[in-house]
Amino acid sequence: MYFKRLAYSLMGMPLLFALTAAPPVSAQTLSPSGAGTWLQAPLGESDIHSDGSQYEDASYTEALHYAVDLKIDPVTKVLSGKAKITVRTLLPATNLKFQFKKQFEVSSALVDGKSVRSIEHSESNDLVLHLSGQVEAGSSFEVEITYSGPMVIDMDTDTESGWLKNEAGELLTAFDSDTLIFPSTLNASGRATSLITLTTPAGWKGVSVGKLQEETTLPDGSNQLTWNATKELSPRSNFVAVGKFDIERSVLPDGMEMVNAFGEGTLPSARKAVEKISETRDFLEDLFGSYPYDWIGGVFMEFGDGPAVEKAGRSLFLSLKDTFTPSVMAHEMAHTYWGDLVTGIGENGFCMSECLASYAQWRWDDRNGEASASDTYRKWVASADADPEKWNGLGGWNAYSKGPAAFYALSQFMGRDKLDEALRNFIRENRHNTTAPTPWSVLEAAIQAATEKDLSEFFQEWFHSGTRPRSEFVDFPAV
Known part of the structure; x- marks a missing residue:
């Protein structure tokens, strides 16, 4: 599984990133093939001991x-x-x-x-x-x-x-x-x-x-x-938490029950943030399609610098410091689509989860006036030009920074409405895939189908390369 810790800053902007599990690889091996490139292999059936026999x-x-x-x-x-x-x-x-x-x-x-x-x-x-x-x-x-x-x-x-x-x-x-x-x-x-x-x-x-x-x-x-x-x-979406919880039950405007569990040490900011859950769900439905579950809520526990982890409609927030914001909640709730509802393979699956959840977070911040997506994108490009390693691939921390930048650039290149439509279509056609995770190539095909523009070179240079894409794929006017 791929998990990343939170709390670092990018161009001086405080960020708190969620965690989601990339599906485990069984009989086949998935590994990076060269700087910034990915090798996809079919997923085999899990008839293998943990030691490989x-x-x-x-x-x-x-x-x-x-x-x-x-x-x-x-x-x-x-x-x-x-x-x-x-x-x-x-x-x-x-x-x-x-x-x-x-x-x-x-x-x-x-x-x-x-x-x-x-x-x-x-x-x-x-x-x-x-x-x-x-x-x-x-x-x-x-x-x-x-x-x-x-x-x-x-x-x-x-x-x-x-x-x-x-x-x-x-x-x-x-x-x-x-x-x-x-x-x-x-x-x-x-x-x-x-x-x-x-x-x-x-x-x-x-x-x-x-x-x-x-x-x-x-x-x-x-x-x-x-x-x-x-x-x-x-199975990886299941969890158990045992605490001295204050459990709050409420009903959203559409009748769905929301359940939140607050552990000891919960700060008022956590209780304030849950007021945004209904609004966040509605925003994500507009972006990605119908909410996939008939439950919603979160678990709030104090683990110092602990992470945030999405668990199929009930996110776990394990660091209740000042860095906990509705923006973080938007990232987590985006994982109900990217990571829970649709899962990818290996490092590709990690990006499918984290790149798109981070892109949704950019969109949320832009919508709510917290940070312009255009400004965030231009600041990231400037930082990557100063540190070319940030252009190198979409694994690790790059999934949280280059990842949303890549999808923002794609929205500018093909049109935001067309990209939104492509992502909704992809989720609708691949949701609850019970046979195997969805290859990255299927996502690219769904996006290509939404536009008459040829995206092959854009995909190659942003998603399969370790260097800066050409200017026509990067330098867009500020909006």
């Missing part, structure tokens, strides 16, 4: 639905759970394969109510259920897995190896979330619905993705919240 039985399964019951104690840091997963085999199978952290002990596994022959759980986090017989391709059934174990704590928000814990003792699975809370199929690009019930001790509440379906106080004082994701999501 292949199962003898290369069966392949996909999840259709996850129903997960979790009990989490943030004091003892012990998690116990039961996951009922509706799966379908795409090939004949004698075993079923999942990804799940080895720290959890799997005590039982049933397939349609019958015990499996054996359970293999490797140090590489591969969980393999060996069946008593073979299931045929196209078979659907329920797998029930019961497990418990310690919640490994990782205090570093730069890594993705465990639960994050802040000074208030609140816990979060921002990264690699699915394998920390339930077994997920190896087809990480596949999407499924989920129903996640979180039970926590008195004074604590659990938050996840989806609609808040039910909130109950149990006889022993424990809190139980059920979150229902009725739209299909990548």
Whole structure:
């Protein structure tokens, strides 16, 4: 996965950038090929151990639905759970394969109510259920897995190896979330619905993705919240946060319920920013098409210089300092389209997510008078001319700076309305792709289809080159 930390400044302008996960690469390798160029390879099916070795039985399964019951104690840091997963085999199978952290002990596994022959759980986090017989391709059934174990704590928000814990003792699975809370199929690009019930001790509440379906106080004082994701999501979009949350529920003008969870240390600026959620959603719908989910909101927790992470309609804001603004929220919410709804491949997918979310942020700032997109673009070009390395490719930090500059330049070259139309068409035709991530070439083809201008040289020089494009693709009059 690709994650980048926040908070640096570009030409003196404070920026706070969101994070989104590029889909994992399985059997194929994707790597840069020369300065600023990308090599695209087809995505293979995930029948590979984490250490690179292949199962003898290369069966392949996909999840259709996850129903997960979790009990989490943030004091003892012990998690116990039961996951009922509706799966379908795409090939004949004698075993079923999942990804799940080895720290959890799997005590039982049933397939349609019958015990499996054996359970293999490797140090590489591969969980393999060996069946008593073979299931045929196209078979659907329920797998029930019961497990418990310690919640490994990782205090570093730069890594993705465990639960994050802040000074208030609140816990979060921002990264690699699915394998920390339930077994997920190896087809990480596949999407499924989920129903996640979180039970926590008195004074604590659990938050996840989806609609808040039910909130109950149990006889022993424990809190139980059920979150229902009725739209299909990548497993990586799931998360769990456990905190001393103040949960606010409200209804937007169109009737959609908004749920926001505020952890300890939340600043008034965070509560002020959520007032812009409805307006931001409407802006993004005008830009990219209909909002993809029937839930919306955010989770606000204090992790010092922690990042912001998009999780399918419920963004995680982990740094509540003065740098948190509605502009940052616009970037995050743009990831509901670029990163969640449509995913790309490898470094190309990283740019498809971050370049376009950053471009949406430029448009938001321009619309609201916070920063002219034209001025921001011209300042960035001047800074890149002074430091030619900024022209070199669209990986890493360049996705957040050269990326939106490239799409702004494209809007000037072909016309902003035509680019907007092309992006809406691309999302409509590729949304909820459940078979594989979408190649970058498909995005370029969709944009080309919206104009009679030949964009091939523009694409080559802005998106596949490590040097400054020619003047006709860069130098546009100020608007």
